[in-house]
Amino acid sequence: MADKGGMGESPGLVRLLRTAVGLLLAGMLGCRSNLEELDYAFPSRVDALVLRVPDQVPEQATQPGHWEAELNLLQRRGGQLVRPLDLPLEQRLAVDAALKELFGTPARPRLVTDSPAKELLGLTEERLSQGGQLYRRHRCLQCHNVTGDGRGPAGQWVTPYPRDFRQGVFKFTTSGSVKPRRQDLLRTLQLGLKGTAMPSFALLAEAERDLLASYVTYLAVRGQVEFEALAALAGQPCGQGVEPLEASAVAEWMARRLTAVLTAWEQAEQAVVVPPSPDDGPPGSPAHQAAVQRGWVLFTAKRDNSCISCHGDYGRQPQLRYEVWGTTARPANLTDSPLKSQPGAEQLYARIRWGIPAVGMPAHPDYSDRQVWDLVRFVQSLPFPRELPPEVRMAVYPDSGGP
Ligand code: HEC
Numbered sequence: 001m002a003d004k005g006g007m008g009e010s011p012g013l014v015r016l017l018r019t020a021v022g023l024l025l026a027g028m029l030g031c032r033s034n035l036e037e038l039d040y041a042f043p044s045r046v047d048a049l050v051l052r053v054p055d056q057v058p059e060q061a062t063q064p065g066h067w068e069a070e071l072n073l074l075q076r077r078g079g080q081l082v083r084p085l086d087l088p089l090e091q092r093l094a095v096d097a098a099l100k101e102l103f104g105t106p107a108r109p110r111l112v113t114d115s116p117a118k119e120l121l122g123l124t125e126e127r128l129s130q131g132g133q134l135y136r137r138h139r140c141l142q143c144h145n146v147t148g149d150g151r152g153p154a155g156q157w158v159t160p161y162p163r164d165f166r167q168g169v170f171k172f173t174t175s176g177s178v179k180p181r182r183q184d185l186l187r188t189l190q191l192g193l194k195g196t197a198m199p200s201f202a203l204l205a206e207a208e209r210d211l212l213a214s215y216v217t218y219l220a221v222r223g224q225v226e227f228e229a230l231a232a233l234a235g236q237p238c239g240q241g242v243e244p245l246e247a248s249a250v251a252e253w254m255a256r257r258l259t260a261v262l263t264a265w266e267q268a269e270q271a272v273v274v275p276p277s278p279d280d281g282p283p284g285s286p287a288h289q290a291a292v293q294r295g296w297v298l299f300t301a302k303r304d305n306s307c308i309s310c311h312g313d314y315g316r317q318p319q320l321r322y323e324v325w326g327t328t329a330r331p332a333n334l335t336d337s338p339l340k341s342q343p344g345a346e347q348l349y350a351r352i353r354w355g356i357p358a359v360g361m362p363a364h365p366d367y368s369d370r371q372v373w374d375l376v377r378f379v380q381s382l383p384f385p386r387e388l389p390p391e392v393r394m395a396v397y398p399d400s401g402g403p
């Protein structure tokens, strides 16, 4: 827009400030040689660990810029937090020293372990160092931050917040667990997450996305080992098979946890999962319509934790949920298309069968494969009134003018 007389000064100033901030950020974050020369350590974790979120429904959605303030409210509402700064200094220093020994620094990332999973998951030093450079260059850092805590300079101002990788928990997986397979990370990077700030990185070469996936895995493993150590030192060992921790044995304990966490990633990678999809014919065909109809009945069943209890009015009136990070999630509006992860049939199967534990969406181990596929057909056709059998269309789109 052309200058309007008298206001010429402020856009210039804004531009100047923007340039100054840009240069500063580039200097701090983008400049590889700088980082490598200085070999900064990862900063110590000081933000609260969320061990348990309140059972009740959140009062309101997490507001941009209020993450820390809202964490403080969790405890009052029945959540459980551990504050690293409440631990004795020497224990925190011992954790930091062990982390540095096992995982290196941002410029020289490594994993010190004999676990064969390290090679299998592509976590060699060379790949991690290349992945780390891409992570800084392609702005992951600005949202997900140096340690992967999701609190980068831009991250605090977007909701939903960027993923905090440090619990090793992901949402959009096909492994049957909270650990993603490589192909899940690659899909997220390729497609982005619709309706959120997470962009698509389809323009990068596939090999680059693969290196980024390795670096995300590394940050997630590092963050989880740190999380577990801090929780255990606070007397709250979390997760299955996590032993109590004596303050004198921090380094060995963390080395053992590193191996265990890598094994969990390896198992996710190798999990055999989604069965082949039955042939229900094209949308609109009799078999397909029958499947959609059965899916609708399941979706709207009157019992606790049925789909519609969270995805109220098919997601147009969702009931907020706490996420494991203490932030809030909004159950998807399933009449909208596309959904965040733009799930195909196979991913919808995975989401419905194993739920999204990070947000408390339940798994359904009790459903037959046929029932899960019926729900998949229903969810896939839901945004498209013409694909719905008349009774379902009237229920979902009462204003659609009848069958
Ligand atoms: C502008 C901010 C932004 C940038 C830049 C960004 N992300 Fe994200 N990312 C997000 C947000 C927001 C989410 C979480 C969305 C949600 O949960 O609804 C996310 C989620 C993720 C997830 C988790 C997916 C899951 O299954 O839980 C991964 C992995 C990820 N990002 C990797 C990356 C990588 C690697 C880069 C750089 C190549 C990157 N992101 C750049 C904002 C960003």
Ligand code: HEC
Residues within 6 Å of the ligand: 171, 172, 299, 305, 306, 307, 308, 309, 310, 311, 321, 329, 330, 331, 332, 339, 340, 341, 342, 343, 348, 351, 352, 356, 359, 360, 361, 362, 364, 375, 379
């Ligand atoms: C306890 C609450 C709850 C229940 C019950 C529930 N969901 Fe969800 N669901 C959620 C939340 C919360 C999200 C949003 C996750 C996010 O994007 O952060 C979600 C997201 C989804 C998504 C979108 C995934 C994407 O890629 O964006 C689908 C599909 C879905 N749910 C289907 C179902 C179906 C089908 C059922 C019943 C079998 C069901 N949900 C039951 C809470 C629930």
